[in-house]
Amino acid sequence: MKQNILITNDDGVYSKGLRALIEEASHFGRVTVVAPEHGMSGMSHAITMANPLYLRKVRISGDVSVYACSGTPVDCVKIAVDYLMKYDAPTLILSGINHGSNSNISVIYSGTMGAATEGYSYGVPSIGFSLVSHDVAADLTASRHYVRKILERFLERNGGEPVCLNVNIPTLPLSDIKGVKVCRQTKGYWVEEFTRNVDPRGRDYYWLTGRFVNLEPEAEDNDEWALANGYVSVVPVTLDMTDRKALTRSGDWFDSLD
Amino acid sequence: MKQNILITNDDGVYSKGLRALIEEASHFGRVTVVAPEHGMSGMSHAITMANPLYLRKVRISGDVSVYACSGTPVDCVKIAVDYLMKYDAPTLILSGINHGSNSNISVIYSGTMGAATEGYSYGVPSIGFSLVSHDVAADLTASRHYVRKILERFLERNGGEPVCLNVNIPTLPLSDIKGVKVCRQTKGYWVEEFTRNVDPRGRDYYWLTGRFVNLEPEAEDNDEWALANGYVSVVPVTLDMTDRKALTRSGDWFDSLD
Numbered sequence: 036m037k038q039n040i041l042i043t044n045d046d047g048v049y050s051k052g053l054r055a056l057i058e059e060a061s062h063f064g065r066v067t068v069v070a071p072e073h074g075m076s077g078m079s080h081a082i083t084m085a086n087p088l089y090l091r092k093v094r095i096s097g098d099v100s101v102y103a104c105s106g107t108p109v110d111c112v113k114i115a116v117d118y119l120m121k122y123d124a125p126t127l128i129l130s131g132i133n134h135g136s137n138s139n140i141s142v143i144y145s146g147t148m149g150a151a152t153e154g155y156s157y158g159v160p161s162i163g164f165s166l167v168s169h170d171v172a173a174d175l176t177a178s179r180h181y182v183r184k185i186l187e188r189f190l191e192r193n194g195g196e197p198v199c200l201n202v203n204i205p206t207l208p209l210s211d212i213k214g215v216k217v218c219r220q221t222k223g224y225w226v227e228e229f230t231r232n233v234d235p236r237g238r239d240y241y242w243l244t245g246r247f248v249n250l251e252p253e254a255e256d257n258d259e260w261a262l263a264n265g266y267v268s269v270v271p272v273t274l275d276m277t278d279r280k281a282l283t284r285s286g287d288w289f290d291s292l293d
Numbered sequence: 294m295k296q297n298i299l300i301t302n303d304d305g306v307y308s309k310g311l312r313a314l315i316e317e318a319s320h321f322g323r324v325t326v327v328a329p330e331h332g333m334s335g336m337s338h339a340i341t342m343a344n345p346l347y348l349r350k351v352r353i354s355g356d357v358s359v360y361a362c363s364g365t366p367v368d369c370v371k372i373a374v375d376y377l378m379k380y381d382a383p384t385l386i387l388s389g390i391n392h393g394s395n396s397n398i399s400v401i402y403s404g405t406m407g408a409a410t411e412g413y414s415y416g417v418p419s420i421g422f423s424l425v426s427h428d429v430a431a432d433l434t435a436s437r438h439y440v441r442k443i444l445e446r447f448l449e450r451n452g453g454e455p456v457c458l459n460v461n462i463p464t465l466p467l468s469d470i471k472g473v474k475v476c477r478q479t480k481g482y483w484v485e486e487f488t489r490n491v492d493p494r495g496r497d498y499y500w501l502t503g504r505f506v507n508l509e510p511e512a513e514d515n516d517e518w519a520l521a522n523g524y525v526s527v528v529p530v531t532l533d534m535t536d537r538k539a540l541t542r543s544g545d546w547f548d549s550l551d
Contacts, residue, residue, distance in 0.1 A: 079367075080337035080401045087490075087498035109337075109402075113501060117485040140414060142534050143338045144367075152534075156398060156482040184550050192546045198539045215547035219535040224414040227375040232345075240345035243371060269547060271539030276400050276410075277477040281456045281529030288450045289473035289527060292442050 038064030038190070041125035041154065043111040045075040045133060045146025046171070048093060048103040052132035055175045056164060059182045060129055061099055063190065067125070068093075068101040069115040071108060071146075076135065078107045078146035080153065088114060108150035116157055126195070128154030131164035131202075132178050134171050138203045138258040138268055139221040139247055148201055152274055155199035162189065162199070167262060168206040177209040181267050185215065201270040205262050216266040221257040222250040296322030296448070299383035299412065301369040303333040303391060303404025304429070306351060306361040310390035313433045314422060317440045318387055319357055321448065325383070326351075326359040327373040329366060329404075334393065336365045336404035338411065346372060366408035374415055384453070386412030389422035389460075390436050392429050396461045396516040396526055397479040397505055406459055410532055413457035420447065420457070425520060426464040435467040439525050443473065459528040463520050474524040479515040480508040 040060050044053045048070040060066050072091070083106040093101040102119065104111045108130065116125065133147040142148045151163035162185070166178045181204055189200070201220075205212060225245040234240050249259055258268035298318050302311045306328040318324050330349070341364040351359040360377065362369045366388065374383065391405040400406045405421045412419035420443070424436045439462055447458070459478075463470060483503040492498050507517055516526035 074343065077340040077342040078337075079339045079407065081339040082335040082337075082402055082501065084335040084501075085332065087492070087500045088487075089496060089498055110501070113485045114487060114499060117501075118487040118499065140532055143410070143532060144340055149337065152401070158482075181550075185547065188547055188550055193543075196542075198543065199536070200543075201534075212551075215550045217540065217544050217547060219537075219540060220533055222533070224416075227371045229346075229372060229376040231376075234345070238347060240347055241372060241376065242345050243340065243342075243368070243375075267547075269543070270534075271536040271543055272534045273536035273539070274398055274401060275478055275480070276459075276528075276530045276534075278457070278529040278531035279477075281531070282475065282477060284454075285451075285456065285458075285527070285529055286475050289443065289446055289475060289525075292439075292446055292473045293470075 038127045039123065039125050040064050040066045041115050041120065041128045042066055042068045043070050043108055043130050043150045045071065045078060045108045047071050047074045051171060052134050055179050056129060056132050056182060057099060059179050063186055065098045067115065067120060069104050069111040069119065071111060072103045072105050075107055075146045077144050078149060079144050080109055080149040081107045083107060083110050090114060108146040109153045112150050112153040125159055128159050128161040132175065133165035134173060135165060135169040136167040136203055137163065137165040137201060138262055139223055142201050142220060142272060152199055152272060155197060156274055158197045160193060160195065160198055162202060164202045166204050166206065177207065177212055178204045180209055199272045201272050203258060203262055203268045205265060207265060211265060212267060213265040215269055216261040217269045218256055218258050218261050220270050221259040223248050296385045297381065297383050298322050298324045299373050299378060299386045300324055300326045301328050301366055301388050301408045303329065303336060303366045305329050305332045309429060310392050313437050314387060314390050314440060315357060317437050321444055323356045325373065325378060327362050327369040327377065329369060330361045330363050333365055333404045335402050336407060337402050338367055338407040339365045341365060341368050348372060366404040367411045370408050370411040383417055386417050386419040390433065390440065391423035392431060393423060393427040394425040394461055395421065395423040395459060396520055397481050400459050400478060400530060410457055410530060413455060414532055416455045418451060418456055420460060422460045424462050424464065435465065435470055436462045438467055457530045459530050461516060461520055461526045463523060465523060469523060470525060471523040473527055474519040475527045476514055476516050476519050478528050479517040481506050
């Protein structure tokens with residue numbers, strides 16, 4: 036079946052990763068792109084509430100239409116699904132290819148994955164693709180190969196079910212990548228080191244630079260292990276944030292509280 | 294035990310809800326506040342990557358210190374935990390009281406809950422409090438009562454375990470609230486209606502206004518039901534976004550893909 040594909044990202048409408056994703060996706064159907072005007076890394080699931088949004092037509096050629104939106108990646112998905120494609124709903128939503136890893140708990144800070152999970156909230160199968168390199172000019176040969184292969188297999192086996200995948204691709208030559216691992220999110224957290232400095236007006240400022248603390252470096256069924264061992268990692272992602280274990284544990288904590 | 298409490302919010306350092314939370318929390322220990330300079334509603338788990346952060350001392354009196362930060366709610370938690378309180382780690386992190394509901398999938402868009410889950414990522418027990426009313430001058434009598442009661446009970450029964458709670462309080466007089474329900478996140482999603490208009494420079498702009506679509510209006514064990522039936526809802530929240538059901542279903546999708 037020919038797909039009706041919506042594509043967005045968080046690096047902005049002119050990023051190299053977006054261009055690569057458009058080209059690979061266009062083998063599978065019609066493509067509408069609504070991507071942020073500017074870089075929106077780290078914007079997570081943010082939406083624009085206090086300001087209006089602008090939408091700009093960038094180019095329309097054949098089966099590919101490209102728009103830029105002034106808002107966040109999630110705004111892009113919303114204005115696409117509920118306005119631009121309102122009577123022509125997408126059958127597949129893709130985000131990326133992000134320049135930088137979104138494995139482990141980074142999924143929660145990521146604009147790329149914010150957009151993918153937003154698509155999924157509407158019941159549309161959605162995939163976020165990220166390359167584990169922040170280099171905006173990174174070689175995308177291996178990434179493109181796996182985007183294409185994963186899309187083929189996904190469309191063949193998923194059967195249109197709403198599901199959301201977080202795909203991360205290691206920074207290795209294609210021949211060194213060992214395959215694809217479906218796995219779970221690695222437990223861990225980001226610690227920041229704040230660089231303190233003084234601005235030209237004499238005010239102190241702080242810049243955050245984080246490092247990931249892996250709380251289960253020995254486990255072999257998670258995305259950090261997969262990436263460190265030369266695999267593309269695929270983590271299915273949910274939007275139900277309920278902590279089932281804590282729900283059981285805390286069920287009677289607030290009984291007869293008045 | 295006297296707590297070392299970090300407080301933040303997403304409505305900004307001068308909001309009425311924040312003031313109320315500071316006053317209630319200060320019964321339980323020392324309070325450090327790092328809250329955004331400006332309103333940050335809908336900022337989710339966003340972090341500031343491309344810009345520096347500024348931190349401003351607002352007031353220090355007795356056991357309460359208040360700072361304003363130029364960044365997002367998550368930035369506030371990060372600069373508090375990893376810089377300001379680096380050698381004096383918080384034992385409890387609170388966010389709110391938010392002016393507006395953060396029940397159902399709104400947890401994912403919410404700056405209030407972004408901050409609470411960030412606190413939890415560091416292994417610190419964290420609670421976000423929200424009142425189901427967007428009125429910035431809303432009566433907080435019932436909210437204050439339940440913040441105090443929930444904190445008392447939580448500190449008594451939780452035993453310092455890292456857990457994150459999403460607490461929503463219905464807009465009812467105290468005497469009409471029936472109690473507290475620990476429950477799960479309601480399944481559903483937000484649909485937007487985009488208001489289109491023309492700005493003074495002749496450019497089209499769009500403003501998003503959403504409505505929540507409840508996909509399980511009959512269920513009685515979720516937060517929408519609790520709130521609609523006069524209860525304070527408490528949903529324990531996780532940061533492990535792995536979709537366990539989809540993980541099982543998709544486990545072999547990408548086998549021997551090269």
